[in-house]
Amino acid sequence: MFSKFQDHIVSRFPFLESKKLFLAVSGGLDSMVLLHLMKQLPFEIAVLHCNFQLRGIESFGDQEFVQKYCNQNDIPFFTTQFDTKAFAEDYKLSTQVAARELRYSWFYELLDEENFDYILTAHHADDNLETFIINLTRGTGLDGLTGIPEENDRIIRPLLPFSREEILKFAEGNNIEWREDSSNASNKYLRNKIRHDLVPVLKEINPNFLDAFQKTQSYLQESQEMVEDASIMIYQQVAREEGEDIHFDLNQLKKLPNYKSYLYQWLNEFGFTAWNDIYDLVKGQSGKQVISSAFRLLKNRETLILSPLSEESENEEFEIQENDTEVNFPLKLRLCNVDHISIESNKAIFVDSEKIRFPLILRKWNEGDVFHPFGMQGKSKKVSKLFKDEKLSLIEKEKTWILSSDNQIVWVVGLRQDERFKIENTTNNILKIELQ
Template identity: 80%
Template structure:
């Protein structure tokens, strides 16, 4: 196995040469074999161990075992202890998910603070099969069936081609010591049920099942790569990015014979899960939306608009004091007294400075707001009706700001000035307000 492992490293991970490598050790069979293999190759290695404190004294037994082994073999070791159950409770996570979050955050923190390059983990072929079956049972998409990646950013998994049987045989032949995790014998967790009950049946049906599975995953990975290529090409035809906002052209999208698959590929990374609702948006009414934790997808006429959910409260207000020549947040506005009126536009207005009361207030619109649009000779109009007439999308409405004086709207910024603050023949002080 050592020769096979060495060739695999040279073939698949030549970039590891002369790098500083952490080995993530649990103390179990797989990780101790990984350590034993790496000790015989010319790499600079250190060990990291996460004690999740989930098995009482047994967890500290694992920690002491690793510490003693590393001390005896002159290997640097970094040990981190976590109160995993409290973390899971605080963040409303399952214990397994909480441990995973803590594990990988620990990996990346140590990579940065200790100036190491990669973390090697001991995931192997049987782990890959179990993950495949778990994802299959949950109705995953293609990306959930292609298996555990051999490299994910700075996490490398060099044992993926090796079966649990190969690893056990190597450990027995080379007198590798390890710790048995008592939780692995329990069928409390889904992975253990698959490992103990389902996988042995599959291997009984076909003794070469793992090899056949590896071939199948290779085909799936090739298919996934083709899907990704097609997704990128079609995205360029359908989507338009404007800052943090993405507009999907529904007229172009609906020409595709399988547009739902493309939507899934494009939107999956943004945390959406209500796929039926998303597909219904395509033919739904304008204004409907679907939310993920951090994004919203809005139907607006012939477009789907993807936008981050604003963290700014609609109730948030910003004051502008008299004498302020410029404000930079949430908008860039410039104020200045002038002698004459020049050309007005959507981004420049001129108001009677004596009609203004300070502090001015910048805020978002709320239901019931009204103003007197310039040019309508004193007639009032609700902001909601004005937005409707201007055919603004929900996103555009939410991103519109109002400049107010004593609760009266001076300017629907970038759109229309209020008649009550216009320049008249009697005006002695002209204030120019410019949106930059």
């Protein structure tokens, strides 16, 4: 197994050469074999061990066991302890999900603190099979069927080609000691139930089932790569990125016979789960939307607009003082005195300085806001009516700011100036306010 493992490292992960590597070691069979293998290769390694305090004194026994091994072999050792049950209760997570969240958060923290490059974990072929079956039972797309990735960001899983049986034989043949996790014997967890009850039946039906499964995984991964390539090409035809927003052209999208698949491929990374609602948006009424934890998908006429949810308070106001020449938040504005009016655009206004009262207030628009549009000779108009005339989407409306002076609107920023502050023949000082 060592020669096979060494060849796999060289061929599959050549970029690991001269890198500093953490090994995630629980003390169990798989991670102790990984540690034994990596110790024999010319890498700079250190060990990470998480004590989740889920099995009482047994958890501390695991920690002591791994630490003793590292001390005896001059391997740097890092450990931490988590109150996993309390974390799971606080954040309404299952124990397993809580442990994973805590583990990987600490892993990435250590990578940066200790200036290491990658973390190696001991997931193997049987783990991959169990994950596949779990995803299959819950309902999943192609992503869930392609299994555990060998490389994911800075996490490397070099034992994935090896079965639990191979790893056990290697450990026994090389007198490698390990700790048995008593919770692995229980069918309390779905993974254990699959491991103990279902997988043995599959292997009984076909003794080479694991090899056949790995071939299937390879085919699925190739199919996934084809899907991703097609998704990128179609995205370039259908989508247009505007700042933080993405606009999907529905006229182009609806020409695709399988547009739902493309929407899933493009949007699943943004945390959406209500897929039927998303698919209904395509033919739904303008103004309808679907929201994830951090993003919104809005139907606006013949466009779907994906945008991040704003974290700004709708009631928050920002003051601009008389001596301010630049504003960098929440908008970038430049204020300066000029002696003449240049070419006008919606990105800049020119106002009579003597009509302005400081501080100016920058705020989001409110329902019921009224102003006197420039050029309408004193007639008032609701800001909401301006939005309707300009055919703004809900997202565009929410991103619109109001600049006011003494509770009077000076500028619907980027759209229309107020008539009351315009330059007159008698104006002595002209203030230019420009949106950068």
